[in-house]
Amino acid sequence: MAALCAIGLMSGTSMDGIDIAFVRTDGENRIVAGPSMFVPYDAAFRRRIEAALETAKAIVRREDRPGDLAELETEISLRHARAVEAFLKSEEGHWGRPDVIGFHGQTVLHRPATGVTVQLGDGALLARETGIPVVYDMRANDMAHGGQGAPLVPAYHAALARSLPKPFAGKFPVVFINIGGISNVTYVPAQGAPVAFDTGPGNTLIDQWVSREGGVPFDAGGAIASEGGVVSDVVGRYLENPFFEKSGPKSLDRNDFTLDLARGLELSDGARTLAAVSAEAILKSAEHVPEKPKLWIVCGGGRKNPHIVGDLRSGAERVGAQVIVAEDAGLDGDATEAEAWAYLAVRSLKGLPLTFPTTTGCREPVSGGVLAEPQKS
Structure with missing residues (x-):
């Protein structure tokens, strides 16, 4: 597979907003990091996510969405869609239309001991809203193979380490x-x-x-x-x-x-x-x-x-x-995680491992992620 242009979306445990970054990569050793942007969450929305951390403690199965978590998941996904639209219209979006989006979502629960990790984010909704294929839910397959489900960024770090100036x-x-x-x-x-x-x-x-x-x-x-x-x-x-x-x-x-x-x-x-x-x-x-x-x-x-x-x-x-x-x-320390999610999306499309026994404890190197294609009109 030739190099693809990918956007990575990261909303981390700081819950302060959405990091967006362009990467052109073959998912292996060819990496060109592009422009990036940060879209902050307003204080009220951040408080909603903080409250969701308490609500999420009641989750037993990954698909459970107690309380208002389903509504919040939709809102998070729509905010990511608007962020992508703003990014592509901005000066930073001059790289053109991406081939794929790597979507992390918002982690509200991570219990590796019981094999449950929950990232709020509807990849299918994001694909419909943006018209761009989306790879999401990248942690679950690792946990299904005995891994901790985290961290996922090491594959990208390893590639960066071999190209330092x-x-x-x-x-x-x-x-x-x-x-x-x-x-x-x-x-x-x-x-x-x-x-x-x-x-x-x-x-x-x-x-x-x-x-x-x-x-x-x-x-x-x-x-x-x-x-x-x-x-x-x-x-x-x-x-x-x-x-x-x-x-x-x-x-x-x-x-x-x-x-x-x-x-x-x-x-x-x-x-x-x-x-x-x-x-x-x-x-x-x-x-x-x-x-x-x-x-x-x-x-x-x-x-x-x-x-x-x-x-x-x-x-x-x-x-x-x-x-x-x-x-x-020569790296962008604010955008590294978002860049990693773009890189991982391309690796997922190629079926390459996202995690390894030495990074998450999975039984063997495994790929992961779910691909959501935009609906054609």
């Missing part, structure tokens, strides 16, 4: 860090399959903390944390969680870590301490990879928190490793 080319092992609501890492060796797993809370605890204690949705630029200090015993108690002792593959739900251990902290101390938790959890992941990483590349919204990145750099330097942000390597 100088002076970073060849600095294996490379570890890509994605810091969204939950952080995950992809370890890419010089030879062989990537190793990947969730590392712990990324931005989610910080966001919850400043929302609850300060009435703001997130700590922009780490400004709140800059007024505080790290409370080391709180960091230590978070890191005592048995999750950190497990080797990968492993994955987390947004609700697996709470603010209970931060109770009683002052606003800025809490924000700074939780940033340290995020960084230390990532650094701790080096205990579960085959070789000591030489290069860490930070992607996702968390790379904009100078405290997380600063703590990562300090920790990595102590063991002779280097930490850079995506832009240092």
Whole structure:
């Protein structure tokens, strides 16, 4: 199959909006990343999604939609359709009409222990609304084959790692860090399959903390944390969680870590301490990879928190490793996950593996995704 033009759509655990990105790729080693856009959710809609996380706890089967989840799924799908339309009409949309859309949807429940993962998103509705084929529901087949259903981005990270520019080319092992609501890492060796797993809370605890204690949705630029200090015993108690002792593959739900251990902290101390938790959890992941990483590349919204990145750099330097942000390597750290979903959509069309035993714990490399074709008039 020749290279296809794909759009990736990602709405992550931060629940702040929709990332859109163009990629031209053959689903293997040919990757040309194109323009991207972010379409934010309004505060009221974000609160609806937050409420849905509670409603979703009642889900037993993947197809269950208790309460208003069915209505919310339709609304999410329509918002994604409008976002695609706006993107294609914008200057960023000059690449032309895509061959396929990779649609993540909004995760409201992820329980790998019981084989249930739910991403709200109606791929057939999105295909009808946009007139473009849509690949969606990319986690389910992995779980059906014994996998955790996450993370899915490693296939894309591995391809990026092998095309890094100088002076970073060849600095294996490379570890890509994605810091969204939950952080995950992809370890890419010089030879062989990537190793990947969730590392712990990324931005989610910080966001919850400043929302609850300060009435703001997130700590922009780490400004709140800059007024505080790290409370080391709180960091230590978070890191005592048995999750950190497990080797990968492993994955987390947004609700697996709470603010209970931060109770009683002052606003800025809490924000700074939780940033340290995020960084230390990532650094701790080096205990579960085959070789000591030489290069860490930070992607996702968390790379904009100078405290997380600063703590990562300090920790990595102590063991002779280097930490850079995506832009240092010519990548777009905001668009990486959306780009990955475009890349995965093309891999799905070709029947190529999306996940591997070393990334999700599936029994064998497996493809995935459901293709929804637009209805012809």
